[in-house]
Amino acid sequence: MRLRNYIIYVAVFLFYACSPNYILQSSHHELIEVKTPIDSTILAIIKPYQESIEDQMNEVLSYTKNNLNKGKPQSTIGNFVTDLCLNYTDAHLCVMNNGGLRTTINKGNITRGKIYELMPFENELVVLELNKHDYLVLLSYIIKRGGEPFSGITITMDEKGNIINNSSSSPVDFENGEKIKVITSDYLANGGDKMSFFKDKKQKKVGIKLRDAIIDYCEKTDTIDVKIDDRIKIINNE
Numbered sequence: 001m002r003l004r005n006y007i008i009y010v011a012v013f014l015f016y017a018c019s020p021n022y023i024l025q026s027s028h029h030e031l032i033e034v035k036t037p038i039d040s041t042i043l044a045i046i047k048p049y050q051e052s053i054e055d056q057m058n059e060v061l062s063y064t065k066n067n068l069n070k071g072k073p074q075s076t077i078g079n080f081v082t083d084l085c086l087n088y089t090d091a092h093l094c095v096m097n098n099g100g101l102r103t104t105i106n107k108g109n110i111t112r113g114k115i116y117e118l119m120p121f122e123n124e125l126v127v128l129e130l131n132k133h134d135y136l137v138l139l140s141y142i143i144k145r146g147g148e149p150f151s152g153i154t155i156t157m158d159e160k161g162n163i164i165n166n167s168s169s170s171p172v173d174f175e176n177g178e179k180i181k182v183i184t185s186d187y188l189a190n191g192g193d194k195m196s197f198f199k200d201k202k203q204k205k206v207g208i209k210l211r212d213a214i215i216d217y218c219e220k221t222d223t224i225d226v227k228i229d230d231r232i233k234i235i236n237n238e
Helices: 040-057 076-088 112-118 132-144 210-220
Strands: 006-015 022-032 060-064 093-095 108-111 124-130 155-158 180-185 204-209 232-235
Touching: 040 112, 060 210, 076 093, 076 180, 076 210, 108 112, 112 210, 124 132, 124 210, 132 155, 204 210
Parallel strands: 093 180, 155 232
Antiparallel strands: 006 022, 060 108, 124 180, 124 204
């Protein structure tokens, strides 16, 4: 068992006899190196917490029939995450980014710890609305990146990466002023990973973190069977 350096903060407070409030008078911190062999007393203190965390992280939540891998233009791990996110809102479309999904999940049991590896960030799910122009910019972004995780629509393009008829196949009627609802992470909604088309849009919080949504879905789904589908279609013009 390894213990890294710990920073111990010592604060001196001035107490007032007539007041329950504490006022910080001064503070001091010091770096103390913990060397091996580790004192048995320290190990005894840490062990219950370590065992409790390990029990939680090893808890089996679900089972996947296939490897959930990363890849482009689409992937099983990307399809898995974006598809399940649509269950938590009335959004038409979900968009995430490949870089935000930090690991793969092999065929077999899915543990809570594996979901923490997949999504170690505290990102929250939010919904925002896009007009026709921003929606087409979003589609172009996905194509130019060689594919990013998305669900709720299909993207048809030619071999040169040109989008074909996606404005007419949209789930909303842009010509009547309707907007498409997109669910994504707050990081991306704020323009992360160069998704500038999301910036300055009003965000509606879903009320759940992305990681918690994945855990919740796994807890409710005994067996997961994710495959590559036709959400991205490439048309040969020859």
